[in-house]
Every structure is written in C-alpha cells, then in structure tokens.
Amino acid sequence: MGESVQAASPAIALRGVSVSFLLPKGGAYAAVASTDLVVAPGEFVAIVGPTGCGKSTLLNVAAGLIQPSTGSASIFGRPLAGLNAEAGFLFQQDALMPWKTALDNVAVALEPKGVPRRQALERARDWLDRVGLAAFADRYPHMLSGGQKKRVALAQILIRDPRILLMDEPFGPLDAQTRQIMGNLLLDLWAQDRKAVLFVTHDLEEAIALADRVVVMSAGPAAVIVGDTMIDLGRPRDIAEIRTEPRFHAIHKQIWATLRGEVQKAYAQGEGRRA
Amino acid sequence: MKRTTLLSLQIAVGIALLILWHLLTTVKFGAKPILDPFFFSRPLDVLARVWKDFYAGTIWRHLGITLLETVLAFLTGAIGGIVFGFVFARGEIVAAVFDPYIKAANALPRVVLAPIFMLWFGLGIWSKVALGFTLVFFIVFFNVYQGVREVSPTILANARMLGMNERQLLRHVYWPAALTWMFSSLHTSVGFALVGAVVGEYLGSSAGLGYKIHEAESVFDVTGVFAGMVILAIFVIIIDTIVTAIENRLLVWRPQAQSTTAQG
Numbered sequence: 001m002g003e004s005v006q007a008a009s010p011a012i013a014l015r016g017v018s019v020s021f022l023l024p025k026g027g028a029y030a031a032v033a034s035t036d037l038v039v040a041p042g043e044f045v046a047i048v049g050p051t052g053c054g055k056s057t058l059l060n061v062a063a064g065l066i067q068p069s070t071g072s073a074s075i076f077g078r079p080l081a082g083l084n085a086e087a088g089f090l091f092q093q094d095a096l097m098p099w100k101t102a103l104d105n106v107a108v109a110l111e112p113k114g115v116p117r118r119q120a121l122e123r124a125r126d127w128l129d130r131v132g133l134a135a136f137a138d139r140y141p142h143m144l145s146g147g148q149k150k151r152v153a154l155a156q157i158l159i160r161d162p163r164i165l166l167m168d169e170p171f172g173p174l175d176a177q178t179r180q181i182m183g184n185l186l187l188d189l190w191a192q193d194r195k196a197v198l199f200v201t202h203d204l205e206e207a208i209a210l211a212d213r214v215v216v217m218s219a220g221p222a223a224v225i226v227g228d229t230m231i232d233l234g235r236p237r238d239i240a241e242i243r244t245e246p247r248f249h250a251i252h253k254q255i256w257a258t259l260r261g262e263v264q265k266a267y268a269q270g271e272g273r274r275a
Numbered sequence: 276m277k278r279t280t281l282l283s284l285q286i287a288v289g290i291a292l293l294i295l296w297h298l299l300t301t302v303k304f305g306a307k308p309i310l311d312p313f314f315f316s317r318p319l320d321v322l323a324r325v326w327k328d329f330y331a332g333t334i335w336r337h338l339g340i341t342l343l344e345t346v347l348a349f350l351t352g353a354i355g356g357i358v359f360g361f362v363f364a365r366g367e368i369v370a371a372v373f374d375p376y377i378k379a380a381n382a383l384p385r386v387v388l389a390p391i392f393m394l395w396f397g398l399g400i401w402s403k404v405a406l407g408f409t410l411v412f413f414i415v416f417f418n419v420y421q422g423v424r425e426v427s428p429t430i431l432a433n434a435r436m437l438g439m440n441e442r443q444l445l446r447h448v449y450w451p452a453a454l455t456w457m458f459s460s461l462h463t464s465v466g467f468a469l470v471g472a473v474v475g476e477y478l479g480s481s482a483g484l485g486y487k488i489h490e491a492e493s494v495f496d497v498t499g500v501f502a503g504m505v506i507l508a509i510f511v512i513i514i515d516t517i518v519t520a521i522e523n524r525l526l527v528w529r530p531q532a533q534s535t536t537a538q539g
Contacts, residue, residue, distance in 0.1 A: 095433035112438035
C-alpha cells in the first residue's frame with residue numbers, strides 16, 4: 001500500500017512530548033517528560049513499563065485524546081490536530097455499545113465513513129467471521145465472554161481499515177489462555193496488511209512475542225524511555241511456542257535487566273506514598 | 276421457591292386479609308361488630324359494587340378518562356423531560372444557571388399546584404394532565420440528565436475514535452444511554468402520571484376514577500370508596516403489566532432485564 005511514498009515519513013512521530021496534568025489541589029503532575037518515539041509504517045512497537053508510568057498517556061497523545069503539554073505529534077508526516085483519524089484504538093476496558101448487537105457494533109463503525117447500512121452490515125458480517133464470531137452476530141455484549149468482546153472490538157476497529165493501530169493493554173483483563181489466542185489472532189490479522197502498531201502492555205513476555213521492537217519506559221512521574229530493543233525473532237510466530245525458544249529468553253533477560261530496576265522503583269514509590 | 280407455591284401463598288395472604296376484614300365487620304360482639312360497616316364496609320359489599328359498576332357499564336367512561344389523562348400526562352412529561360434533560364446535560368452553563376430553580380420546583384409538593392391548574396385549564400382533563408406532567412417531567416428529566424452525563428467515558432472515546440460526529444454520537448451513544456435511564460424509571464413515572472390524574476380528579480372534576488371516589492366519599496358511601504380503590508388497583512396492575520412488557524422488549528440488551536423473568 002504505497003509504502004515507498006510513506007517510507008520517508010513515519011506512521012507515528014512523537015518529538016519532545018511531555019504531558020502534565022493539573023492536580024485538583026493545585027500544582028501539576030508530570031506524567032511523561034520530554035519523550036521521542038517513532039513508529040515506522042508497518043512496524044509493530046510495544047511499550048512496556050511499570051504500572052502508572054505513563055505508557056497509556058503516550059498512547060493517548062498518539063490518538064489525539066490528550067494534547068501534549070510540550071512537543072509535537074505527527075502522523076504520516078502531518079502534524080496531529082484533534083483526533084487521529086488514521087488510527088484505530090483498542091481500549092483496555094469494554095468500549096462496545098452495550099445496546100447494540102455484536103453485528104451492529106461492528107457495522108456502526110462504517111457509518112462515519114458514509115457506507116450505506118446494508119453494505120456496512122454485509123462487511124460487518126464478514127469481519128465477525130474473520131475474528132471467529134460469525135455465530136454470535138446477534139448477541140449483545142453482556143452475552144459475550146471477555147475474549148469474545150475483544151474480538152468484536154477488534155473487528156469494529158479493523159473494519160475501518162485504519163493505517164495505525166493503537167492498543168492500550170487490550171488483553172489485560174483476559175485469562176492467560178485467552179490472551180495467547182487473542183495474540184495469535186492479532187498477529188494473523190496484522191500479517192495480512194502490516195499496519196503500524198503501538199501496543200502498550202505491562203507484560204514483557206507478551207510484548208516480545210508480539211512486537212518488532214520493545215520500548216521500555218521508566219517509572220513515573222516524569223517517565224522517559226530508557227530502553228529500545230529490536231526483537232529479531234522470525235515471523236510468522238506462535239505466541240505460545242515462541243516463548244520456549246532460546247533467543248526469546250536471551251531477549252527477555254536483556255530487557256528485563258532494564259525493566260526490573262524501573263518496576264522496583266515504581267514499587268518503592270508506591271510503598272513510600274502509602275507510608 | 277416454586278412459582279406455584281409462591282402464587283398460592285400470595286393468594287392465601289389476600290384471602291386471609293379479606294376473611295379478617297369480613298369477620299371484623301360482620302361478627303357481632305354485643306350489639307355491634309368490632310368495626311362499624313358504615314365506616315369500613317364489607318368485602319362482599321365492595322365486590323358486589325365493583326361487579327355492578329362494570330356490569331352496568333357506568334365505570335368505563337370514568338376509566339377511559341383517567342386512562343386518557345394518564346397517557347397524556349406521561350407522554351407530555353416524558354417528551355419534555357427528555358428534551359430538557361438533553362439540553363441541560365449537554366449545556367453546562369444552562370444547567371448551572373437553572374440549577375437552583377429546578378431544585379426548588381422539584382422540591383415543591385405538586386399537589387399545591389392543582390388549584391392553580393384548575394384555574395388555568397378548567398375542570399376538564401387538561402388541568403389533570405398538567406398536574407401529571409409536573410410529576411412525570413422531573414422524574415424523566417433527572418434520569419435523562421443523569422443518563423447523558425454518566426455515559427461511560429470509554430464508550431464515548433471509542434465512538435469518537437471511530438470517527439463519529441456530534442449527530443452520530445447523539446444517535447448511537449447519548450440517546451440510547453438516556454433511554455436506558457428513562458426506562459429504568461418507567462414504572463415510577465407511569466405511576467406518577469396516574470397519581471396526577473387521580474388526585475386532579477379528586478380535587479375537582481366531573482369524571483374519572485378520582486371523581487368517582489370523591490363522589491362516594493362526599494355522601495359517606497364507604498363501599499363506593501373501596502370499590503373505586505379496587506378498580507383503581509386493577510387498573511394499575513394492568514398498566515404495570517403492559518409497562519413491564521414494553522420494558523422487556525426495549526431493554527433486551529440489558530443483563531438485569533432478563534434475570535428477573537428467568538427466575539422460577
């Protein structure tokens with residue numbers, strides 16, 4: 001898809017981005033301090049870091065949901081103003097409309113694009129089939145399991161064919177087996193057209209198994225990027241099997257050396273705050 | 276508990292109360308029963324009066340008028356509540372400015388408005404519709420207001436990320452969320468529409484169930500009052516059943532709506 005044209009401009013480029021929130025009692029909390037992050041077209045980048053380190057904040061900046069206090073975000077070479085129209089965003093929490101069936105939830109994603117309803121329903125059916133939920137089209141979200149809801153959410157985003165996927169610990173609430181199945185599904189779908197992906201997780205194994213590159217963020221406040229590792233594992237991958245490979249362990253050990261210190265720092269801060 | 280057991284227990288309680296009432300008003304201690312039938316009537320007399328009212332057909336006109344008033348009060352109140360609920364929830368400034376007035380109006384016992392409505396709208400149905408409106412409006416208004424304000428931020432952010440504009444957000448997110456809250460108060464608001472109608476009739480009118488009860492009361496016809504109450508109760512149960520059916524149909528996506536009917 002015109003990769004040669006876009007090769008010059010990265011899918012996501014965050015330059016000198018910092019984010020601070022005003023506190024209700026006055027003053028400001030610096031979540032992210034001056035950070036640079038570049039995601040090339042077709043690249044799968046995972047961000048790991050201790051809880052509350054500002055990984056999600058960075059993702060929200062790339063989505064246009066949060067305005068950075070300083071610095072700039074550009075998407076395919078264009079400065080980002082307002083919401084990122086090139087991106088699909090998979091949330092950690094349930095984001096499906098509970099009053100719509102699985103089919104309607106997926107089909108409604110095409111309405112902003114002006115696709116006629118009949119055609120939208122047809123394409124939504126096709127997408128539910130691709131995420132393995134053809135038989136659940138008429139179910140409402142409360143009748144679906146956690147994993148099934150994520151599948152619907154994935155179909156809802158992918159049906160719009162965005163050029164970027166932003167994922168905020170999307171498989172966090174799921175059990176271990178479902179996470180693996182969802183990870184493999186995501187990789188299968190991603191392999192078909194290689195969108196640029198920015199994937200936030202606190203699970204280092206998941207990050208390595210999925211991504212081309214793993215970025216480590218430091219403990220907050222004023223989090224910065226402290227590690228950036230290329231994952232030289234072959235594709236296609238199977239999330240469950242790849243974990244047994246020696247190379248996987250070597251990479252894990254290397255990144256964990258960085259991440260461990262940050263996790264301990266975050267933990268110590270949490271204890272300090274409580275004391 | 277099994278459904279049949281529950282039902283038979285429910286019926287047993289009703290029959291026991293009726294028998295108690297019957298005994299207290301018929302069995303004589305000395306010259307008089309414990310409860311004077313002049314003030315308490317008797318269950319069989321009441322039953323006979325209800326039967327007579329329906330059989331003679333005099334009650335249908337009154338029922339029809341009360342029903343019309345209830346429906347009109349509910350519709351106008353619900354529509355007004357939805358419109359204002361939306362406007363206030365979406366417009367921070369409007370909500371802030373009008374807040375004390377809304378609270379004051381809601382705190383006012385609506386019955387005191389009845390005489391004013393009678394002066395404004397006359398003794399016909401419209402003064403009762405107005406009274407019912409003031410009751411229904413605030414329930415629906417506060418529910419819709421809350422519903423629109425408390426839409427899950429994640430659902431909203433997701434819809435925005437899908438590229439929805441304000442109009443599409445309204446249609447796919449705000450409107451269904453507000454409707455949920457409105458329907459959750461449907462039983463209450465329909466009930467209040469009926470209260471408005473009956474109280475309005477009671478205070479001054481020439482037709483309706485409230486009028487029937489008031490008429491009986493003014494000639495010390497206690498049997499007539501109880502008969503009116505029984506008919507009113509039957510009327511309420513029928514309306515409530517219809518509302519439940521509508522609710523189950525419209526809120527099929529809600530988990531609770533089904534668990535209540537799945538019991539037993």
